[in-house]
Amino acid sequence: MNTADELSHEGRSALMRAAAELDTQYDVDGLIRIADRELAEGRELPGLFVAVIRRSQLTLWNGASRLGALVRRIPGPVLNPGEAWSDQALKELDGLGEDWHRLLAHAATATATRPTAKWEEAGRTLIGAVGADAARERLLSWLPLVGRPRTHPLHLAYEGSYANAAFDAYNANALRGITWLLSFLPARAESARVLGALVETALRKVPGLGPVNPKVANAGVNALARLDGEAALAELARLATRVTYKGTLKLLNTALDARAEAMGLSREEIEELAVPAYGLTEVGRAHHRLGDATALVVVHGAKAQLSWRNAAGKEVKSVPAAVKRDHAEELKELKAAVKDIDKMLSAQSERMDRQFLARRTWSYDTWRERYLDHPLIGTLARRLLWTVDGTTVGFADGALRTLTDDPVTGGGDVGLWHPVGDEPARIVAWRDWLERHGITQPFKQAHREVYLLTDAERATGTYSNRFAAHILRQHQFHSLAAVRGWRNKLRLCVDDEAPPATRELPQWGLRAEYWIEGEGEDYGVDTTESGSYLRLRTDQVRFYPIGAPENWAHCYGGEYRMWLPDDTARVDPIPLAEIPPLVLSEVLRDVDLFVGVASVGNDPTWQDGGPEGRFREYWTSYGFGELSQSAETRRTLLERLIPRLAVADRCTLEGRFLHVKGERHTYKIHLGSGNILMTPNDQYLCIVPKSNPSSPQPGYLPYEGDRMLAVILSKAMMLADDTKITDPTILSQL
Known part of the structure; x- marks a missing residue:
């Protein structure tokens, strides 16, 4: 770009088009020369070129000092094009007045954690100029588009950039400002709903990056905290059960604690009272009359279903035309409520599943x-x-x-x-x-695994090795631990230390620890591009008094040592025999869940043992070895389910395996990992399950949520009729 002064407008246009393809442009001088020349000649800079200037100003180390003055001189566009939501907003702004441009320009200045009094005063004035109802309607129509794939994909300026997966840095500030503006408006259920969805979108995980944009998520939580009413409180409570990112979860907890204090209630009570009825008039049911038609909402298990009846009371398959025509707003709200029910049911099921230790x-x-x-x-x-x-x-x-x-x-x-x-x-x-009574529980309760103290644990005294020496996928473990209320720090392949994964149990005065360490030392093979370990090796489970100093160990392994501040005495672990049976059982159940879900032994593609075959022995011993407590529970259930299957005459349970007799082979499906061996030589059969396997319908199921059960049943149904398999990847192994 150094020849900008010598080029014609056409030449500069070509350079601007090339620059607009990048997420960041390091040739700051070139950007300035082109922009200055175009502006001096009275031309408007292309929006995509403006976007790269703004992103460079926000992301380069010298961007603020070198590009700040230029950015302030550029008259527009008010948002960076290239994202679905900003493109839609810019398109609509063409038909709106200057007040709307001023409102969004003000939103783009939201660079702080919370709005200042001066920012809020200006925002309220600008809302008044466009009208509160109009502001709410437009802003809420744009936010659901956030997070969709970029409309203008970028060529990444450097390896490891996540610009196409993340939010545009300039537009992210505008999103924060929009959440603030919504919090100045009278509370509405739709506002709370959209803000809650934005928080989840902004916290969506991107491999190697982490959450897409925690700052936008935090702004959404702060906006919800400012809104009055049942809907906003419900979203805060729902998000508190779903969010695992520490900074945002802290904001959620602070907001809920503040509501509880203001209402003179405990945190537990505020979470219970925060659950709305969503229009249900009796347990799991509601009738809504819309003209001559009737909408029926019925909750079945973890889902709500919406059905319709016409004026004669006859069920119809689709929404009646008169409802679409005469009751569009009520229909929109009804459909939104059904989606809200599904989200809240999932969140409340998880909350109640964690109540056993409360x-x-x-x-x-x-x-x-x-x-x-x-x-x-x-x-x-x-x-x-x-x-x-x-x-x-x-x-x-x-x-x-x-x-x-x-x-x-x-x-x-x-x-x-x-x-x-x-x-x-x-x-x-x-x-x-x-x-x-045909009752399917929302999670394991009557069939819940019970982990009693073993002779081996009595011998070790203060620690359990029951779930030691496993290889877990670190990021999957990290996410699952957070959902179950554990605190954990991602292990990086650097010279650093970390405490074990811990779960605090304030009602019992205890802290549980699961000792883990990073596995491997080959950067890029055993780590992500950002340096976090792909896998962990597991060790002991211990218990300490809740206020005891934490143990720490190097991220890549070594002995755990208690970090002792000055004049602090060492605190010994509590003997397992002194841990209340309920606490021991629930903590070990969590750890069993971590291993059962995150172990590399569950990966059917790891027959070769992973990198350099290092984990072949572990993969084999886990994938076909003794059953865990949760797998034993699965076996007990399958004993009752198998006779109800259409292929029952081809299935038998023997030890650790479900044997399935097909036409080509007899197959052995391991009840813990779902891995498969087949005759005549116990040859391994690799079948990668779908992300959401569709399990057969054996009739009654006593509880929901066992994904591995669905995997095993779906594999059994397919292999029992193996002559109808058409997948070439599977056929090549048979």
């Missing part, structure tokens, strides 16, 4: 109001088992009932039942009771 109890009347009879939560609560004054009960045939189906109509204290405190015979009896 030691939470309710008065009977409060519990019925917030759980059993709540229009939404009731669809989950009525599929769980509870204790009323120490008596275990479930909900069936319109009433709470004991194991002998005697109705329970009142009581004092209510708690969530856990099998660790019950006799094995009664646990089995409750499983039979659930099946007899």
Whole structure:
């Protein structure tokens, strides 16, 4: 670009087109020369060229000092083109007045954590100029487009750039400003809904980068915290169960704690009261009359279904034309509510699954109001088992009932039942009771794995090696640990230390630790491009008092040592025999889940043992070895499910495997990993499951959420009819 002064306008245009293809332009002087010459000749700079100038100003180390003055002189466009949402906004702005341009230009100046009083005053004035309702309508129509693929993909200026996966840096500031502007408007359910979705979009993980844009996510949370009303509180509570990024989760917790304090409630109570009914008028059901038609919303399991009946009461397959014509807004809100129900059901199921260690109890009347009879939560609560004054009960045939189906109509204290405190015979009896009443639990409760102290753990005393020596995919483990309430630090292949993965249990005064270390030392093979380990090696599980100093170890391994501030005495781990059985069981269940989901032994493509074959022995021992507690639970369930399958006569359970007799071979599917061996020589068969395997319908299932069960069943159904397999990758192995 050094010849800009000597080039004609056509030559400069060619250079501008070339520059516009880049995410960042390092030739700052060239950018300035071209822009100065074009502006001096009275020409408007192309929007995509302006975009690269702005991105360079924001991302280069000397961008602010070298390009700041030029950026301030450029009259527009008000947003950088190249993203779906900004393109739509720029298109609509062509038909709007200058007040709209001023509003978005103001939004683009949102570079702080929160709006200052001066920024807010100016924003409110600009909203007044365009009208509050118009501002809300337009802003909310653009935000759902955020996160879609770039409309103008960029050539990356350097290897490792994530510009095509991330938000445009200039537009990201505008997004922050838009969230602030929405928080100045009167609260509406749609505003809360769209802001919540934006938070999730901005935290979407990009391999090698991490969350797309935490600053935009944090702005969305701050905007929700400023909004009054049930809808905003519901979004904050929902996001608190879904978000794992520490900075944003901290903001969510702060916002919820502030709401709780303002209302004189506990954090647990505010989370319970934050769940809306979403228009449901009874547990899991609602009728909405729209003209002569009736919309019926019914919750089935983890999903809400919307169906329609015409004026005669006859069910119709699609939305009646009169509803689309005369009730467009009500229809839009109804469809949005159905989507909200699905999101909230998932979030609340996860929240309740983590309640076993909360030691939470309710008065009977409060519990019925917030759980059993709540229009939404009731669809989950009525599929769980509870204790009323120490008596275990479930909900069936319109009433709470004991194991002998005697109705329970009142009581004092209510708690969530856990099998660790019950006799094995009664646990089995409750499983039979659930099946007899056709109840599918939202997560494992009656079939929940119970981890009791073993002789080996009594011998080691203060630590458990039950889940040591596993190789886990680090990023999958990290995400799952955060969902389960554990705190963890990604291990980088650098000279650094980190504490173990920890879960604090304040109700018990305990802290659980899972000791892990980075695996490998070959940069780029054992690490991502950014240097984080791809895999971890696991070690002990320990317990300490919650206030004890943390242990630390080098990221690539070595002995854990307790970091002791001055004058602080060393704190010994607590003997496992002193850990309450419920706590031990739930912590070890979490760790079993981490291993079961994140182990490389579950990867069917790792027959060669991964890099240089280093993990072949581990992959074989895990992929075909002894079953974990969760796999044993799966085996017990399959004993009841197999006879109901259409291919039952071809399936038998033997030890660790489900044997499936096909026409070409007999296959052995491991009940822990889902890996397959086939006759005659136990030859390995690699079948990579779909991301969301479609499992067969064996009839009744006692609980939801076991993905490996779905994988095993889908493989069994396919292999039992192996002459109909058409996938060339599979056929080449048969």
